[in-house]
Amino acid sequence: MHRGTKIQLKLFANLQAFAPPAADNYTINAGITVGDLLAQLNIPEDKAKIIFIDGVKSELTTILRGGERVGIFPPVGGG
Amino acid sequence: MNAHAIEKIIKSAQPKVFPDKTAYNSISLSQIVQLSKATGVSSRQIEIMALENGVVPERYARNMKSFSPQDQIALLKAQVSIVGLGGLGGTVVEILARIGIGILNVIDGDTFEESNLNRQFLSIPEQMAKSKADAAAQRIKTINSAVEVKVHHRFLDAENGVALLRHSNVCVDCLDNLKTRFILERLCKQIKLPLVSAALAGATAQVTTIFPQDQGLKLIYGAEEKVPPKGAETALGTLPYAVTFLAALECAEVIKVILDKPGLLRNKLLVADLDDAVIDIVTLC
Numbered sequence: 001m002h003r004g005t006k007i008q009l010k011l012f013a014n015l016q017a018f019a020p021p022a023a024d025n026y027t028i029n030a031g032i033t034v035g036d037l038l039a040q041l042n043i044p045e046d047k048a049k050i051i052f053i054d055g056v057k058s059e060l061t062t063i064l065r066g067g068e069r070v071g072i073f074p075p076v077g078g079g
Numbered sequence: 080m081n082a083h084a085i086e087k088i089i090k091s092a093q094p095k096v097f098p099d100k101t102a103y104n105s106i107s108l109s110q111i112v113q114l115s116k117a118t119g120v121s122s123r124q125i126e127i128m129a130l131e132n133g134v135v136p137e138r139y140a141r142n143m144k145s146f147s148p149q150d151q152i153a154l155l156k157a158q159v160s161i162v163g164l165g166g167l168g169g170t171v172v173e174i175l176a177r178i179g180i181g182i183l184n185v186i187d188g189d190t191f192e193e194s195n196l197n198r199q200f201l202s203i204p205e206q207m208a209k210s211k212a213d214a215a216a217q218r219i220k221t222i223n224s225a226v227e228v229k230v231h232h233r234f235l236d237a238e239n240g241v242a243l244l245r246h247s248n249v250c251v252d253c254l255d256n257l258k259t260r261f262i263l264e265r266l267c268k269q270i271k272l273p274l275v276s277a278a279l280a281g282a283t284a285q286v287t288t289i290f291p292q293d294q295g296l297k298l299i300y301g302a303e304e305k306v307p308p309k310g311a312e313t314a315l316g317t318l319p320y321a322v323t324f325l326a327a328l329e330c331a332e333v334i335k336v337i338l339d340k341p342g343l344l345r346n347k348l349l350v351a352d353l354d355d356a357v358i359d360i361v362t363l364c
Contacts, residue, residue, distance in 0.1 A: 010359075012352050013283035013311040049300055050348065052361040057298070071359060073350055075300050076280040078312030079167040079255040079322075 005030040005066025011043075012073045018043045028064055035060035037070070049075045084118040085128050092134040097144065105137045111225070122225035123181050127155050138223070139179050150338050151179060155225075157337045158182035160247040160272075162235050162263055164211040165189070166317055167277060168253035169201035170326030172215050175333065176222045183226055185215040186243055188234035198319035235259065240266035249336045251329055252276035257310060261303045264289060264296050275332040277325045281315030282353040284325040287363070288332045288344045298363040299348060321353050 009023040018041045020026055028037060034051050038044075038060070050073040051058050064070070091114065092104040106129050115122045126136045130148040139151055146154070159180050161168050164187035175183060189211050195202040201214040216230045231243055240262065244250055250272050254260050260276060267274040268291045276296065277286040289295040300306045328349060335343050344360070351358045 010352075010357060012350065013280045014314045015311075046305075050350075050361060052359070055360060056362045057364070071350065071361070073283075073285070073361075074280070075257065075307065075310035076278045076283060076285060076312060077255065077257040077260065077310035078279045078315075078317040079163055079165055079253050079277070 003030050004028070007064060007066060008069045010069070010071045011041075012071065013076060015043060015047060015072055015074050028066070030064070030066045032064055033060060034058055034062045034064065034070075037064065038072075043072065047074050048072045081120070081128065084114060084120045084125060085132055087114050087118065088125065088129045088134055089132060092129075095137075095140075097140070099144070103140075103143070104134045105140065106134050107137050111136060121227075123155055123227060126179070126225055127152055127181075130155075136179075142178060146338070153337055154179050154334070155181040157248045158184060158246055159333055159337075160184040160186065160244050160250040161215075161253055162186045162244075162250060163253035163255060164201060164215045165195065165253065165255055166198040166319070166322035167279075167326045167329065168211075168251075169199045169215070169218075170323050171251050171253055171329055171333075172219060173200055173222065174327065174330040176219045176226050178330070178334065179223070179225075180333075180337075181225075181227060182229065183215075183219055184229040184231070184243070184247055185212055185219075186231040186233070186235050187211045187215070188232055198317055198322045200323075235263060235266075237262050237266070241270055244270060244272060247272055249333050250274045251333060252278075253326075253329070254278075255312075256308055257300060257306045258308050261296055261300075261306065267291065268295075273336045275329045275336070277329045278310065278312075279317055279321050279325055280311035282318050282321045283311070283315070284321050284328075284351045284353070285348055286325055286328045286332065286344060287348045288336065290345060293346060294364060298346070318353075321351075324351070324353065 009026045052071045091110045095105040191202045212232045216228045271291045274289045348361045
């Protein structure tokens with residue numbers, strides 16, 4: 001049985017459009033993966049190029065326990 | 080001839096004090112220009128000789144509490160390539176010319192259009208359809224005539240890249256698309272050139288520094304084959320304060336590379352969203 005827990009979620013650039021209300025205090029079920037989180041937020045995986053947890057790049061399979069700071073960053077190329 | 084120039088530099092030097100009251104010997108811009116004309120030695124060489132002999136070119140006086148004379152000499156002897164002279168490149172050129180990088184190698188085949196005016200410091204209404212590379216060269220000479228400029232009115236590609244970038248100490252990626260960034264990275268790895276790379280969309284910005292042996296852009300964008308030609312900027316545009324902020328971060332990296340200082344963003348990506356003032360540093364590997 002998963003318990004509800006909070007993460008601090010920051011979506012960058014055009015991914016902001018997928019941000020849930022109160023993203024900086026977002027409830028997830030502890031034990032879900034980063035991939036699960038993307039699915040939950042309807043973010044296509046190819047738009048989420050860098051996902052970082054507490055300042056470290058993570059994988060889609062990384063498990064979230066709660067309390068993390070999660071950033072999701074799209075590809076950007078402007079200059 | 081050099082001994083003669085050095086003698087004249089020392090003779091021209093004036094005692095001055097920094098804002099913190101410490102003393103230094105200064106040589107003015109007009110004296111440097113005059114000495115260069117009289118001796119046939121370039122202004123850049125006069126500035127280097129002055130610093131080697133305990134005299135500070137006044138135009139760099141506010142650098143000298145952060146840089147040693149040897150540091151400033153290293154900057155004046157360095158060559159930096161700037162690839163892309165739009166938003167990022169225009170600001171990078173401005174900063175590097177002012178700080179006293181000795182040789183700026185500017186590369187862009189593009190011309191100005193009106194949509195550049197919101198963010199590209201080199202663009203002015205009178206310059207529409209004119210060369211960005213020419214505008215960069217002109218701006219550098221206006222700011223700091225001691226800087227040597229190498230101008231290339233062409234887009235960098237896999238074929239011309241080595242010839243364009245050779246002899247540089249650092250390369251600054253100021254491009255506006257993802258495909259050419261990968262080509263530039265490959266070229267820099269090939270000729271063992273450190274690369275400072277930045278990109279943005281809207282008010283969101285990223286910057287990193289890639290040494291030849293580092294994994295580099297694939298840690299940020301994934302495998303090159305799957306990378307789209309453009310990123311989120313097609314939907315969000317590019318905002319001037321994000322461009323200028325990011326160009327400044329690129330310049331800080333360039334200086335640290337040249338002076339071999341710690342604190343580089345190697346295998347790290349600084350990400351920022353200026354809309355909500357979030358700045359983070361991501362460890363990439």
